[in-house]
Amino acid sequence: MFCFQCQETAKNVGCTVKGMCGKPEETADLQDLLIHVCKGIGLYGEKLKAAGTVDRQAAHFIAKALFTTITNVAWDDDVLVQRIKEGLTVRDAVKAKAGAMPGALPDCATWSATDKQAIIDKAKSDEVRITAAQNEDVRSLRELLIIGCKGIAAYADHAAILGYEKDEIHGFLMEALASTTKDLSVDQMVALVMKAGETSVTTMALLDEANTTTYGHPELSTVNIGVGKNPGILISGHDLKDMAELLAQTEGTGVDVYTHGEMLPANYYPAFKKYSHFIGNYGSSWWHQNEEFQSFNGPILLTTNCLVPLKKDNTYLDRLYTTGVVGYVGAPHICDRPAGGAKDFSALIAKAKSCPPPTQIETGAIGRGVCAQPGAGSGRQGHRCRQVGRHQALRGNGRLRWPSQIEILLHRSGRKAAQRHSDFNRRVRQVPLQQVGLGRHRGNSACARCRAV
Numbered sequence: 001m002f003c004f005q006c007q008e009t010a011k012n013v014g015c016t017v018k019g020m021c022g023k024p025e026e027t028a029d030l031q032d033l034l035i036h037v038c039k040g041i042g043l044y045g046e047k048l049k050a051a052g053t054v055d056r057q058a059a060h061f062i063a064k065a066l067f068t069t070i071t072n073v074a075w076d077d078d079v080l081v082q083r084i085k086e087g088l089t090v091r092d093a094v095k096a097k098a099g100a101m102p103g104a105l106p107d108c109a110t111w112s113a114t115d116k117q118a119i120i121d122k123a124k125s126d127e128v129r130i131t132a133a134q135n136e137d138v139r140s141l142r143e144l145l146i147i148g149c150k151g152i153a154a155y156a157d158h159a160a161i162l163g164y165e166k167d168e169i170h171g172f173l174m175e176a177l178a179s180t181t182k183d184l185s186v187d188q189m190v191a192l193v194m195k196a197g198e199t200s201v202t203t204m205a206l207l208d209e210a211n212t213t214t215y216g217h218p219e220l221s222t223v224n225i226g227v228g229k230n231p232g233i234l235i236s237g238h239d240l241k242d243m244a245e246l247l248a249q250t251e252g253t254g255v256d257v258y259t260h261g262e263m264l265p266a267n268y269y270p271a272f273k274k275y276s277h278f279i280g281n282y283g284s285s286w287w288h289q290n291e292e293f294q295s296f297n298g299p300i301l302l303t304t305n306c307l308v309p310l311k312k313d314n315t316y317l318d319r320l321y322t323t324g325v326v327g328y329v330g331a332p333h334i335c336d337r338p339a340g341g342a343k344d345f346s347a348l349i350a351k352a353k354s355c356p357p358p359t360q361i362e363t364g365a366i367g368r369g370v371c372a373q374p375g376a377g378s379g380r381q382g383h384r385c386r387q388v389g390r391h392q393a394l395r396g397n398g399r400l401r402w403p404s405q406i407e408i409l410l411h412r413s414g415r416k417a418a419q420r421h422s423d424f425n426r427r428v429r430q431v432p433l434q435q436v437g438l439g440r441h442r443g444n445s446a447c448a449r450c451r452a453v
């Protein structure tokens with residue numbers, strides 16, 4: 001195992017035995033294989049794109065697959081195996097449309113399996129690992145690009161769920177994935193990393209348009225942090241469409257809705273604030289889930305990251321529900337919505353009715369929210385927007401309106417990106433090849449298995 005995609009990573013170098021997030025080696029391996037399969041899709045998708053077509057079915061798969069591999073999303077290996085099988089089918093469909101490619105093809109374009117054990121065996125092989133590339137600069141630049149693509153994919157997936165898509169984003173993901181299978185110069189790889197930055201901004205703007213057009217502009221808001229007397233459902237993650245459908249389906253049922261952690265921003269959207277049974281936010285951040293999910297007493301819905309692994313003596317596995325890209329062994333999964341329809345949250349509502357109301361852990365309210373329209377609005381809200389919006393825009397919290405501020409932010413983020421890249425590059429170099437990848441589990445003193453040999 002070698003994973004260094006998040007700031008939790010062991011010793012700020014890389015998780016090589018088990019993830020600091022709790023991710024087991026087997027799960028990390030399967031995620032590496034899923035990305036390997038996506039690279040194969042990218043190769044054929046890039047060829048198709050050069051011929052003038054972006055395959056949206058393949059693009060949707062890539063976005064969801066990359067999203068699946070980010071921190072604290074996928075905990076169910078069977079689901080990952082299923083997604084790999086699905087990816088091979090998608091790849092072969094794009095291949096059929098794109099036609100044969102000249103020359104020797106990389107493994108990701110040709111490897112195939114239908115059997116679970118064959119997939120697990122392949123996932124254990126070093127050729128799908130981050131460390132397969134021996135040149136440190138190549139490894140660094142390829143992985144910087146892949147991590148950038150994961151972020152783009154998550155935003156693109158959220159936007160697509162709301163019906164907003166851009167072929168330039170889909171096309172870039174295919175081009176970027178395909179590039180990691182080719183022998184490119186450092187300049188070419190750096191150019192792709194820079195393009196990933198540009199595409200990230202384009203994708204964030206698309207998601208902002210999707211969210212604000214669908215649910216209104218977020219407002220500075222007072223968020224209740226106490227509890228009501230009814231049983232409740234706690235929702236976390238970032239999927240606003242799930243939030244909208246849950247609120248609509250719980251209205252009038254006597255079941256209240258609360259946000260947790262990542263879903264806190266839902267409290268600022270006019271389309272959600274209008275519901276009287278949307279009580280507010282319960283608890284704090286994701287790293288307090290084990291305690292706060294326990295005391296919430298009712299069902300919990302995880303729509304995206306971050307799901308923290310449950311403790312063995314937890315009391316909430318039977319009331320934890322996952323949906324979308326999230327999966328957890330033993331937790332019921334709410335299926336995707338049918339075309340033109342809504343997800344069915346009736347199981348959660350029925351479960352909530354059999355549970356006691358949440359245990360109060362805080363009282364009062366907090367002032368939160370972003371002013372998405374500095375200078376807009378009227379009366380008190382408008383005044384606060386005008387007062388606060390200017391500063392928030394500078395901090396990157398509000399929607400950016402003025403070119404001068406955008407330039408300042410780009411300058412700052414560019415400087416930070418350069419620092420991060422430097423750090424990232426150093427981290428790759430700090431992990432000698434004999435410890436991971438090609439020399440898998442040889443001489444790694446941090447690994448119990450190696451010490452036992």
Ligand code: SF4
Nearest residue numbers: 003006009015019021
């Ligand atoms: S995602 Fe998990 S395994 Fe990967 S670097 Fe972060 S903590 Fe480590």
